[in-house]
Amino acid sequence: MLKQRAAELDSADPIAHVRDRFTLPERVVYLDGNSLGALPTAVPAAVEDALHRQWGTDLIRSWNANGWWDAPVRTGDAIGRLVGAAPGQVVVGDSTSVQLFNTLLAAARMRPGRRVLLTDPDHFPTDQYVADSVGRLLGLDVRRVPAREAAGVLAAEGDRVAVAAYAPVDYRTGELYDMAALTTAAHAAGALVHWDLCHAAGALPIELDAIGADFAVGCGYKYLSGGPGAPAFAYLAHRHQEDFDHPVTGWHGHAQPFAMSGTYAPAPGITRARIGTPPLLSLIALEAALTAYDGVDMAAVRAKSLSLTGFFQECADALLDGLGFTMATPREPARRGSQVALRHPEAYPLVAALTARGVIGDMRAPDLLRFGFNALYLTHADVLHAVRELRDIATTAAHRAPEFQQRPTVT
Ligand SMILES: Cc1ncc(COP(=O)(O)O)c(C=O)c1O
Known part of the structure; x- marks a missing residue:
């Protein structure tokens, strides 16, 4: 049967x-592609090419000749297509924990005077640790409210909430929450919403732009199958980019990185979410892995x-x-x-x-x-x-x- x-x-x-x-x-x-995705057939040849031709032969010229400089934003746009983000809102680089820290801290700074950071007691540990660290740095009270109760808390006392930081999928049970409803509840309270898409990106349709999400991060090595240690991604909605005050003001996020100025001036658009030299071999592997979604x-x-x-x-x-x-x-x-x-x-x-x-x-x-x-x-x-x-x-x-x-x- x-x-x-x-x-x-x-x-x-x-x-x-x-x-x-x-x-x-x-x-x-x-059945563990939610921890480390399987190897896409396009990856070995792409990595081989990156090693022998791009690095071995083209050397430093590869930054221009082989598109290394643009890889974080180009790969970000490829991920954007899978999570409902129009081009120019997603950047790739660093780990999820790092992206999470930077975007959560920057988001919380966009709501000065609001003293509460809302997060899930069942959130993945790194998300809770990072929320606590952001809370300590900014003097915010971190409140752990389960995802299914968050909309109620936002309706009752949301005027004190700076950011609600949640995941659409519970990493343990696989329970899926209503991202649109929680985003709407946060916005009705004047708060921002931050999503961890590690267990959702590439696994189910996500509509970041359509639901009006503010910030999101996600892993490259789970459903996206970018390989062990693949860099993570961060989404910054267009409307927040100009006010995004990056906690790590690295030179790749500078408006004129090769002017070598001693003063930081953020680049326009999603480029300001860049930090420093990305892990290019891993980034190239991830970009090749994403072709598994072509036409799907x-x-x-x-x-x-x-x-x-x-x-x-x-x-x-x-x-x-x-x-x-x-x-x-x-x-x-x-x-x-x-x-x-x-x-x-x-x-x-x-x-x-x-x-x-x-x-x-x-x-x-x-x-x-x-x-x-x-x-x-x-x-x-x-x-x-x-x-x-x-x-x-x-x-x-x-x-x-x-x-x-x-x-x-x-x-
Ligand atoms: C939901 C979630 N968030 C964050 C992370 C941490 O990611 P990283 O180790 O790449 O920083 C993980 C890792 O499994 C995760 O499942």
């Missing part, structure tokens, strides 16, 4: 051909992603019943990102045993098994295989073997 349904769903998949744009190991079902409609990505996550839930209901699992991810499609999380008291050994069988997911303490679904390269047959392996492990207690008990540093 489930096998037949998987085959039917896969044969009706309009973006099935996109899987060929990725290099995936044989006999591996990769984000609505089709979303439709397939919902089909994959919905099918995973259906398989879990049918095959994991009575084995101690509970579903942590909402079942309503409108409330589901592109991942499914299951709770089980033995989450770590179960994930370790699955990985040993070539089904790669991850876990988040204490009890979540987390599976990410990149619609560009996964099939419904992969989903069924993964759940069947999990059922087999749980029913035979294969995960209780000693080699699956010791958690490594990185899980």
Whole structure:
């Protein structure tokens, strides 16, 4: 039954051909693209070219001849197409944590006199640590209010809020929140809104311009598959760029970087969000990775992603019943990102045993098994295989073997 349904769903998949744009190991079902995306086939040749021709032969001339100087904004525009941002609003460089710090601090400085920074107690740790640091630097009170309660708090006491900093997708449970509603609530209170798109960019349609978002950041190495340590991106809505006072006034953000002036004068537009020399090899890898989205409609990505996550839930209901699992991810499609999380008291050994069988997911303490679904390269047959392996492990207690008990540093 489930096998037949998987085959039917896969044969009706309009973006099935996109899987060929990725290099995936044989006999591996990769359900961790929400941590580190798989390798796009365009990347090795692009990196090879960057190493041997651009660096090895063209040397310093590559800044002009091979477009190195413009790469942060050019790649930013390519990401902008996936997150609903018109050109000239996205820049790439540095890590998400760094981009987050800079944009959050700059945003908070745009609302002087407002003493509260709102963030989510379930936000990814770096987001909470950075919010606390920004709070200490600017003397703001950081209040942790869950995403589903934030609109209410903004309506009641939003006149004290400078910035509401949230993520559309809960990184643990995969729950999806209404970005438009929270953005509207923040603006009605006169506050700015800051979005962390790490678990959304490339996974589902995001409409930053249409919803009136102010600032956003996101990872290059998750769904966007830019590779380990890929630089992150930052979105600054056009209307905020002129007032954007960058906390790190590096020379690449200067209006005339090669005038070598001793005084900082910010460049116009998104260029002022640049800092210094970007990690070009990683940036070139990310730019090549983004070609996997060429001609792919984000609505089709979303439709397939919902089909994959919905099918995973259906398989879990049918095959994991009575084995101690509970579903942590909402079942309503409108409330589901592109991942499914299951709770089980033995989450770590179960994930370790699955990985040993070539089904790669991850876990988040204490009890979540987390599976990410990149619609560009996964099939419904992969989903069924993964759940069947999990059922087999749980029913035979294969995960209780000693080699699956010791958690490594990185899980
Ligand atoms: C939601 C979210 N925000 C921020 C980060 C931190 O990103 P980075 O380590 O690239 O600074 C992560 C990393 O996994 C994340 O999931």
